[in-house]
Amino acid sequence: MKSSLPLPSQTVRVRILATTDLHMNLRSFDYYSDAPEPTIGLTRTASLIREARAEARAEGAIVLLFDNGDSLQGTPIGDLAADQPDEPHVLMQAFGLLEYDAIGLGNHDFGFDRKVLDRILSQAPCPVVCSNVNRLGDNTTWKKQAVLTRQVEIEGHQESITVGIFSVVPPQTRKWESHRLDQDVWIDDILPCAQEMVSKLMSCGCDVIVALAHTGLGSADAAPNLENAIIPLAAIEGIDAIIAGHTHLTLPGKSHAGLEHVDAASGMVHGTPVVMAGSAGSYLGVIDLKLTSTQEMGWSVAAQCSELRPIAGSKPPPEDPSLVALFSDAHSTTRKRAEEPIGHTDQHLHSYFSFCAKDHGLAIVAAAQASAVRRKLKGTPQEALPLLSAIAPSKFGGRSGPRFYSDIPAGVMRMRHVADLNIFPNELRAVELTGEHIRDWLEMSAGVFNQIKPGAQNELVNPDRAGHNFDVLFGLSYVIDLSIPPRFNASGGIENPESWRVSDIRFDGCAVAAEQRFVVALNNYRASGGGHFPFIDDAEPINVPALPIQRALKDHLSGAQPSESLGQGPCPFSFKPMPGSSALLKTGPKARFHIAEIAEFHPKLAGTDAEGFLHVQLSL
Structure with a gap:
C-alpha cells in the first residue's frame, strides 16, 4: 500500500482505451480482393485513439491503452510479418508508435511456432500479459501480471495511481493449438486464475484492476473450463474494468441484449464496465472511470461508463498518416506476394x-x-x-x-x-x-x-x-x-x-x-x-x-x-x-x-x- 493517502475531496478520472481481435488488419485494406476497405484497419482505429486520448488529457485524465489479443494472425500481411525473422514486426512497431501500455494474448496468437511467437513478443514496446498460460522453466515472453503507476496533478501536487493488469485466454486454447504447444505448456481455468490474480494485485495496493479477458459472454453461472466467461468474471469483487473479446461481437450493443446480469445498452455486467470492440479494428473501446478518495479506503471507483466508437459510418475517421507510412513497405510487399x-x-x-x-x-x-x-x-x-x-x-x-x-x-x-x-x-x-x-x-x-x-x-x-x-x-x-x-x-x-x-x-x-x-x-x-x-x-x-x-x-x-x-x-x-x-x-x-x-x-x-x-x- 502507498505510504500516504490522498485528501478526502480528491477526484481523478481514468480513461481506458482498448482494441481487440485485430487479426493483423493493419491497413484499411482487404488483401483478399486487393481493394480498399474503409470498415476495417488499425490505421483508422489509430485516429480514434488519438482523438480519445486528446479529449481525456485536455480534462486532466489519466489515459491507458490496451490490446486484448488475437492481434498477430489473420491476414496475408500477418503471414509476411511472421515469416521475416530479420525484420522488426510491424505490429509491435505500431503498438510502440501508438503508446500502448500493455497487451494481452488471444488463442490465435498461439497458432505460431513457439520460437516465432517468442521472437515477435520480444519486440513488444510494453508489458505482454497472459496470466493463465504457463510454461515450464523461465518464461520471459509474457508476464502473469503488470502493475502500472501513473502520476496525476491534483491541486498543485502529484499523486500516484497504480493500475493492475491481468489477462486470460480460453483454456480450450491448449487443445485448439496442440500442434504448436509442447507438453510443457498448460492453461489454467479462467475464473480461478482471475480470483488469484485479483487477490495478488490487491495485495500490491493497486487502485484500479483491469482484466484483459480474451473471452466472450456466455454462461451466467460460474463453471469449470468456460470458453466464454465474461459474465461470472465480472462478478469477481475487485475487478474495476474488463476488456472482452474472442467472439468478435460488440458491447455495449444489442448483440448481448437479454443476457442475465448484462445491461447491453450501457455495457455493464454485474455492475462492472465491459467493452468488446468487435474485430479487425472496427471499433475502439472506451471505459471512463471516476476515482474518489477517502482517508480510510484510498482510491475507489465512484462512477464508470463504457462506449464503443466505430470507424464505419457516414464520416469514417481518416487513416493515421504515421501508421500508413510505417506499414508502407510491408503493405506493398504483401500485395505483390498476393498477386x-x-x-x-x-x-x-x-x-x-x-x-x-x-x-x-x-x-x-x-x-x-x-x-x-x-x-x-x-x-x-x-x-x-x-x-x-x-x-x-x-x-x-x-x-x-x-x-x-x-x-x-x-x-x-x-x-x-x-x-x-x-x-x-x-x-x-x-x-x-x-x-x-x-x-x-x-x-x-x-x-x-x-x-x-x-x-x-x-x-x-x-x-x-x-x-x-x-x-x-x-x-x-x-x-x-x-x-x-x-x-x-x-x-x-x-x-x-x-x-x-x-x-x-x-x-x-x-x-x-x-x-x-x-x-x-x-x-x-x-x-x-x-x-x-x-x-x-x-x-x-x-x-x-x-x-x-x-x-x-x-x-x-x-x-x-x-x-x-x-x-x-x-x-x-x-x-x-x-x-x-x-x-x-x-x-x-x-x-x-x-x-x-x-x-x-x-x-x-x-x-x-x-x-x-x-x-x-x-x-x-
Missing part, C-alpha cells in the same frame, strides 16, 4: 450461399485436403478405406459483417485467393472413424440451422452458432430435416435425444452403415476438439506429416499434385422439402448477382438490414 498466379478457375467462387447450396470454393479445399491425404495413405492399412473430406466455410458473414465473404471471379487464381478460401493457418489431419461417428458429426454440423416452423418468420442460420462449425463432408450425400430441432447444443451435449435431423447418408450411392469405416481429411482445429464435436474422443488419428492446408490448396490449384475428383459432384447436403415453409438467409449484398444459383429455392430478395446484410427469402 502471384498459381492456377485457374472456370467458375466464380463465392461463399454467399454456403449454408444452402454448393460452395464451389469449399469443394476445391475439400479436394485439396483429400488429394494430400490420399498420397499419405499409400501403403498403409487405411489405403483401401473410403475417403471423405470435411471443410467448413471460413468467410461466411456472421459476426464479421456483410463484407466477410469469399468472392473470387472466374479466371486466374492468385495467392490471395488461396488465403481467401482458407484464411486460418490450419494444418492437415486425418482420422479413421465409423458411420455412427459420421452421423453424429453431421448432426452437430446441422446444429447451425434454426428449427423451421411452418407459417413463422424463420431465419435459416442460428446467429448463436458459429458458421465455422458448419462442416460439409464431401464424398457423401445426406438430407437435413429443418423441421426437427437440433440434436446437439453448441457445447456438444445432447439437447434433444429424440432428434435426428440428418438422414439418407450415402457414400457412392449406398447407404452408410453404422459400423462402416472411413478416413476423413480435416484440419487440426477440428481434429483437436475445436467446436466440441462429439466424435473426436473416439476417432482414431492417422499419422500424416504436418502440412499447412493453404500449401495443400496451392499444390492442388497449381497442378503440382494429382487432382482428386472428390468435390466435383452436386452439393453433399440437401434439405428435406417443407412445402409452404420458408426461411430467411442473411448474406452479403453481392449475392444478388448470383441469385440464379439457388433457383431451386425460388428466392425472393427482401432488402438489406441496418448492418448491410442482404435478406433472401427461401422457399423450402
Whole structure:
C-alpha cells in the first residue's frame, strides 16, 4: 500500500482505451480482393485513439491503452510479418508508435511456432500479459501480471495511481493449438486464475484492476473450463474494468441484449464496465472511470461508463498518416506476394450461399485436403478405406459483417485467393472413424440451422452458432430435416435425444452403415476438439506429416499434385422439402448477382438490414 493517502475531496478520472481481435488488419485494406476497405484497419482505429486520448488529457485524465489479443494472425500481411525473422514486426512497431501500455494474448496468437511467437513478443514496446498460460522453466515472453503507476496533478501536487493488469485466454486454447504447444505448456481455468490474480494485485495496493479477458459472454453461472466467461468474471469483487473479446461481437450493443446480469445498452455486467470492440479494428473501446478518495479506503471507483466508437459510418475517421507510412513497405510487399498466379478457375467462387447450396470454393479445399491425404495413405492399412473430406466455410458473414465473404471471379487464381478460401493457418489431419461417428458429426454440423416452423418468420442460420462449425463432408450425400430441432447444443451435449435431423447418408450411392469405416481429411482445429464435436474422443488419428492446408490448396490449384475428383459432384447436403415453409438467409449484398444459383429455392430478395446484410427469402 502507498505510504500516504490522498485528501478526502480528491477526484481523478481514468480513461481506458482498448482494441481487440485485430487479426493483423493493419491497413484499411482487404488483401483478399486487393481493394480498399474503409470498415476495417488499425490505421483508422489509430485516429480514434488519438482523438480519445486528446479529449481525456485536455480534462486532466489519466489515459491507458490496451490490446486484448488475437492481434498477430489473420491476414496475408500477418503471414509476411511472421515469416521475416530479420525484420522488426510491424505490429509491435505500431503498438510502440501508438503508446500502448500493455497487451494481452488471444488463442490465435498461439497458432505460431513457439520460437516465432517468442521472437515477435520480444519486440513488444510494453508489458505482454497472459496470466493463465504457463510454461515450464523461465518464461520471459509474457508476464502473469503488470502493475502500472501513473502520476496525476491534483491541486498543485502529484499523486500516484497504480493500475493492475491481468489477462486470460480460453483454456480450450491448449487443445485448439496442440500442434504448436509442447507438453510443457498448460492453461489454467479462467475464473480461478482471475480470483488469484485479483487477490495478488490487491495485495500490491493497486487502485484500479483491469482484466484483459480474451473471452466472450456466455454462461451466467460460474463453471469449470468456460470458453466464454465474461459474465461470472465480472462478478469477481475487485475487478474495476474488463476488456472482452474472442467472439468478435460488440458491447455495449444489442448483440448481448437479454443476457442475465448484462445491461447491453450501457455495457455493464454485474455492475462492472465491459467493452468488446468487435474485430479487425472496427471499433475502439472506451471505459471512463471516476476515482474518489477517502482517508480510510484510498482510491475507489465512484462512477464508470463504457462506449464503443466505430470507424464505419457516414464520416469514417481518416487513416493515421504515421501508421500508413510505417506499414508502407510491408503493405506493398504483401500485395505483390498476393498477386502471384498459381492456377485457374472456370467458375466464380463465392461463399454467399454456403449454408444452402454448393460452395464451389469449399469443394476445391475439400479436394485439396483429400488429394494430400490420399498420397499419405499409400501403403498403409487405411489405403483401401473410403475417403471423405470435411471443410467448413471460413468467410461466411456472421459476426464479421456483410463484407466477410469469399468472392473470387472466374479466371486466374492468385495467392490471395488461396488465403481467401482458407484464411486460418490450419494444418492437415486425418482420422479413421465409423458411420455412427459420421452421423453424429453431421448432426452437430446441422446444429447451425434454426428449427423451421411452418407459417413463422424463420431465419435459416442460428446467429448463436458459429458458421465455422458448419462442416460439409464431401464424398457423401445426406438430407437435413429443418423441421426437427437440433440434436446437439453448441457445447456438444445432447439437447434433444429424440432428434435426428440428418438422414439418407450415402457414400457412392449406398447407404452408410453404422459400423462402416472411413478416413476423413480435416484440419487440426477440428481434429483437436475445436467446436466440441462429439466424435473426436473416439476417432482414431492417422499419422500424416504436418502440412499447412493453404500449401495443400496451392499444390492442388497449381497442378503440382494429382487432382482428386472428390468435390466435383452436386452439393453433399440437401434439405428435406417443407412445402409452404420458408426461411430467411442473411448474406452479403453481392449475392444478388448470383441469385440464379439457388433457383431451386425460388428466392425472393427482401432488402438489406441496418448492418448491410442482404435478406433472401427461401422457399423450402
